[in-house]
Amino acid sequence: MMIDYSNFYARIAHSPLRDWLQTLPKQVADWQQQQLHGDFGQWAKTLRLLPEVEPSEVDLQNRVKFGVESDIQPGDAAKLQGLLQQFKPWRKGPFDLFGMSIDTEWRSDWKWDRVAPHLDSLQDRHVLDIGCGSGYHLWRMKGAGAKMAVGIDPGQLFIMQFKAIQKYAPQAITNDVELLPLGVDDLPKLQVFDTVFSMGVLYHRRSPIEFLTQCRDQLRKDGQLVLETLVIQGDEYSVLMPEDRYAQMRNVWFLPSTAALCLWLRRCGFKDIQVVDLNRTSVEEQRATAWMENQSLVDFLDPKDTSKTIEGYPAPLRAVITARRI
Template sequence: MTTFDWQRCFSPLFDDLDSRGLEHWRHLLQQQLHRRFDENPHGDIARWLEALNTLPDIPDAEADLNRSAITLTARQPLSATTASQLEEGLRGLMPWRKGPFDFFGTYIDTEWRSDWKWDRVSPYLSDLSGRQILDVGCGSGYHCWRMLGEGAGRVVGIDPGLLFLFQFLSVKRYVGAEYRVDLLPVRMEDLPAKLEAFDTTFSMGVLYHRRSPLDHLLELKDTLRPGGELVLETLIADGPEGYSLMPEDRYGRMRNVWFLPSCDTLLRWLDRTGFRNARVVDVTETTIEEQRSTDWMRFQSLQDFLDPDDPGKTIEGYPGPTRATVIADKP
């Protein structure tokens, strides 16, 4: 198969949107996905589909979504041939950036220890049981699975990176459609205005990539129902209220970094955009133990983006990456 059957892949989600009175979003999504996969398909889709289809059938697979690694297990040990075929398919979906994952004993040591972020954030979340959740900039969907493991009723992740979608589908291949979680390859601005469909919206590692951070906060607010909760994680800089670092060009060799606010500035932004009860729940420096090159992500990583003579600074001379997590409520 060299074409992606997106209609079949997302059919359960389309039915769910219709049942919730969100037919307008379903119609819009179908148009967007048609353009993405049928009219202007990515040149690597055939290769990624081949890798996905290389993954062997493993009956009666089970998933543990509450471990550090999203863990898939089988009732019987895999044969050497099956294990080799499994690894071949998974390596065809490299690089793996967000995780980790454990596929029947094949451990994918991803660039990011995304479980560390989850462990920092999860103690401060409202009970996710039964909640409708949106994860903006979800990568390969690692945190989506963790949210589902906490009892979420439905999780929708969005990220325009198509490789992330096929990595996500490599997990879903084994756990089945009964798991109410989907990853849509769309951007934040592709969502309908005033959607107001989610109880909790996560935006982790996105805000500093936006030219207009206040517009991003307003977009996030529009995804939430009244009384909904925003979980926001972003790079920050030390400074008083009103201070925000804007790199001259790159930050940590990333081109698309625009604003790194102080924590007090970030709280002011949330207040000005209509959120209430905003509170900083965590501030953590990003280390080369949390983000690094691995056998599953062999490109440069954080160590290469820091000043070799002063690892407390980026290679451009800015303060090294520190991330804050803020939780706020929509009135």
């Protein structure tokens, strides 16, 4: 299955993102040829089978909601639910489609509620979300007024989940919200986005300083970075590097203190750096559901002392930090 991005290319041709067209179409075409995941063919078939339904209403300001129950015939509703469950596990959400709730592992709406009060106005802004998963926050960014909300994530299942949700968005909204199958290393130095989000990515990067520089290179002068990541308590020299796994995750490299992270940001060319939120992740915010039946946070904490991970490290503490490009 070839995913058609031609409308997106046409959309950015007359926008500040136009220079991206020098590299983007070839990168996407190369990705289209590499679809290596064994389930990709089945996911593509499932995507084509989704029923055609027009939403009578949309709410992106308070949730990600397309349509109401009366928009869809009962048989199509059952078909839609069965097909969408073939895209499990659903990690980030929730989504509401025609009265059906996709109850994802993460209550990403709770994270958005913590982040949103600290944002520059997104009205008519060009926004980038690096490592956006299935794109939940892209829809919320559009609901907050973004002119364009662009996400990047190389995960093939995430792309399919996003396309399943996007299918039910009105055309005017669809043209302004897109998820591209790229990683941050694939981005040229665009230096045009008004706001760059990176939520839940930094600790997965082997070189956090390089990653923060890559985030800076996407922002225009004085553009806002919104960084959400795992942190530890400590001074500006405190950084945790797990011996192996952290909360059962293999690909966790550096967990700095907020003071250390602010130092990193200053060294990487940011100013006006503020820690605007600290939140201990709860088992109500991250948990197994009917849409994500694997192990979740409760399984990753020490059952005798939930202030620690199962490996003995401090339990997940997440910070939101905002900064501006110098």
